Amino acid sequence: MSKMHLVFGGRVKDPQGLDFDMSTVDVVGIFPDYASALDAWRANAQRTVDDAEMKYVVVHLHRLLEPQLGTA
Numbered sequence: 001m002s003k004m005h006l007v008f009g010g011r012v013k014d015p016q017g018l019d020f021d022m023s024t025v026d027v028v029g030i031f032p033d034y035a036s037a038l039d040a041w042r043a044n045a046q047r048t049v050d051d052a053e054m055k056y057v058v059v060h061l062h063r064l065l066e067p068q069l070g071t072a
Contacts, residue, residue: 002062005037006030009044009056018057030061 007028011021028044031037037058048054 002032003034004030004032004061004065005034006059006061007037007040007044007056008059009048009054011053012055013053015052015055018055020055026056028056034058034060 007030008025009028010025013019013021026044028040031040041056041058045056048056
């Protein structure tokens, strides 16, 4: 199984939290490795750097799909 990663973002109530306003969620995509997900995250985070309420994250989907494998 490839180590899939999801990149998404949106407006948050608190810049230090993860409480997203679901009406603003922007799904960037699913990527086959962390490096490409990080590139996509960086591009979107930099594009919205002046908006403190916008946040983009990388989700390690492979950890959700196979939690028994741990962090490897």
